[in-house]
Amino acid sequence: MTSFRKLLIGASLGATLLSSTALAASEDGPIKVGVLHSLSGTMAISETTLKDAVLMLIDEQNKKGGIDGRMLEAVVVDPASDWPLFAEKARELIEANEVDVVFGCWTSVSRKSVLPVFEELNSILFYPVQYEGEESQYNVFYTGAAPNQQAIPAVDYLMANEGVERWVLAGTDYVYPRTTNKILEAYLMDQGVAAEDIMVNYTPFGHSDWQTIVSDIKTFGSAGKKTAVVSTINGDANVPFYKELGNQGIEATDIPVVAFSVGEEELAGLDTTPLVGHLAAWNYFMSVDSPENDAFIDTWLDFTGNDDSVTNDPMEATYIGFNMWVKAVEEAGTTDPDAVIAALPGIEVPNLTGGTSVMLPNHHITKPVLVGEIQDDGQFSVVWETDGLVAGDAWSDFLPESAVLTSDWVDLKCGNYNTQTETCGGS
């Protein structure tokens, strides 16, 4: 009996001790940062660099003494380009690893797959890639470009500076190109472009035989009106597309292609000589001349140990998101999700193009829009930029069903507030 009682006391003592250390760990121990990027499978090509970028940022922050004396610790998982696995891994990060914030996802479908998890477990996701908009979630912060921060300004540039009157909207067949092209089509019609001057074309993922499409583009472009291609072609399909363009002799001075998914990283696998002059619209280019960017590139090259590695737009978005989160945690004085989410809107951090980005109440940020032309060294030369910063718009003004919606998590506490019926459409 005595021994049993002793055991009981010992056990309860041990339990109290254990729970108190656990409590201490979550308050004074390292802050855990989840990284949810594919390291294998199709998307590894794009996402691996973002994982490295987060690790580098954590490294740098720790060199500065962490946040309020607490060190940061990365928890890296590999969702392997498998959309349902993203949700499982997100759950694992939040529940099992107890991370305080997650940086991750690339494709829209992976983001959509983790949304319910973040909502249910109330955690924070920073999403660093340009996307189709039409979304605003309490737990998600979108540091990539919304359509009005990439697609629309690019089209404006082509209209004003190149005098383009005929448009080919070419994309891979999935949600981002379809939505973006829907918005662009509505916008072009608004600007007085006739329906017969717009050609929309979709191709499957990883499409590699572009002969017919490039020849169609050539024919479409020979109607005597200046023609441009707006490309939302994703990932690997770009390389054969550009190769075919080069081989069929379509030069940028004849039919320029402006791409929303081609950055320094994608061009690294390509001989860019035949592509000189084709365009891309982003919020950041590696070639941007600013002290912040020079410093960032130097750190990145040191971190990777490879002088040939490149930086790109989603990396800058990760950089902005990470610094905003650090500042918000410092301001809130805690890593508690609700406190940090409340602190984030209004946070200002420098971006890499020499300006300051602000987190808006709709969980999108302000950023400049740059149009760059491909150079023969695989870099972009900036030929145009917006005068000031453009505020990210979650709900496009050019689609009738979303023009009436607005998102405001500060005053309205709603991601899809209908301004006509004055009701919140969802959670």
Added chain:
Amino acid sequence: MTHLRSYLFTVLTCVAGLLATMATAQDFDALVASLPDGNFDDRAAVVGQIAASGDDRAVGLLEALSDGELQVLKSDGRLVIVTDVKGVDIAADALTGAEAGVVPRRGASAIRVNNSLRRTIGAAIGILTLSSPDPARRLTAAEAAFRAPDPDQLDLLQTAILDETDPRVSAALKSAIAATTLAGDSTVADKLAAIAILKTQANQAALGILTPLVAAPDAQIAAAAADAVDQIERTQKLWSGAQNVLFGISLGSVLLLAAIGLAITFGVMGVINMAHGELVMIGAYTTFAVQEVIRNSFPFLFDWSLLIAAPLAFLMAGAVGVAIERGCVRFLYGRPLETLLATWGVSLILQQTVRSIFGPNNREVGNPSWMSGAFDIGHLTITYNRLWIFVFALAVFAILLFVMKKTPIGLQMRAVTQNRAMAASMGIRTGWVDAMTFGLGAGIAGLAGVALSQIDNVSPNLGQSYIVDSFMVVVFGGAGNIWGTLAGAFSIGIANKFLEPYSGAVLAKIIVLVCIILFIQKRPRGLFAVKGRAVDG
């Protein structure tokens, strides 16, 4: 006295001449120095002045500007032309050509050029090189004038065509003059003549110039243009059928290359080899590795890189194939489901191995000069890389056919797959033959990788995009029959390309797949069914 006077005159003219050249040289220097200032429109104006200055250095300078080689050194603001010599940026003074040393990373910023400025530069260089002794340069100049017709240049072009001896340049100049005439305000008769010239050209560029003229204010011109456009469009429609066949053959040759190795491993041996795509990928990465070595050590061999890579890719992929067969597949003969799963696992392992060694990013495989560009036959555009891939596919097919039908090892392979027990009792080492057969199929997949590296991206995912197509081709053509694979590849390719213009790429693929499924329902053994006892073995 007269002597003295003439002497004086000569001296004076010399001095005057010298002064004049000094003045223009100074102007030129000032013009060039003002290039970095202002916006693109300012720069375009300066480009025009530079072209008009008549300075010898103008062409070289404008070309450097167009190529982004004209840069400003950050250290002292000097204008230099930067050229890449073996991966090192070397600067030379833009005006004097004097060496300015090596440029550190991000140590110079290029003077920005955009597409419209590049067009202006192209036209300016065109004017300057229209009388160049090199016919190729004159041709480029004439083509530039055609692309950016400028009425001010009409006289210049008309003078140039009088002295032109090269027929190709002459033809290009004729089109350029026609385009320029139509762009300016020449007489109606001149314009009608110009329309007639473009009408005979009947290509898309001519269509681009003529289409807007259909809405011309002058009824005569509008009618002539409408007639010309109509006729050109009709010709183009006629040719588009031929173009589709051509595209189909080209797609078919890619499919053939991708599938032909599988025709051995799956078709002849009956192994459901899901790692086939990865063997193709290994071939592509071998090409990349060979090119890397050549680029770094023997740059003069670059045009031969693919020929050097081909045998290496065959051996590399073949060796991996033999390893897969010996290490995994041979334990699973006669158990297709397990083979499928095991080889799929192997494919994932191979992918991740390559990803770990070479990184997840695309690797750059360059096109040798003989595989770049295109040529025209009638109104068909044939790109060289597609043409060579077609030739290569047929060559591989022929070699494979020869090996299978005419060599002892081919005979043994067929014997073992048709009747293993009998072959073994005849003294054939069936295990060794299995390994060789699988290795042959794998090696041919490696060869396909060499060709595909020219049109697709070299990434660890390369193989995945071809595996489904390859199986489709082999099943459709009839497993076990190499000729079936040839017929299957080309019929799928051509069907796909005929559907694509009507249904779009996504739907075309689906329609082809549905048709094949229906076809297989009717003829489960494919186009060319293998008959006889071997089928049931």
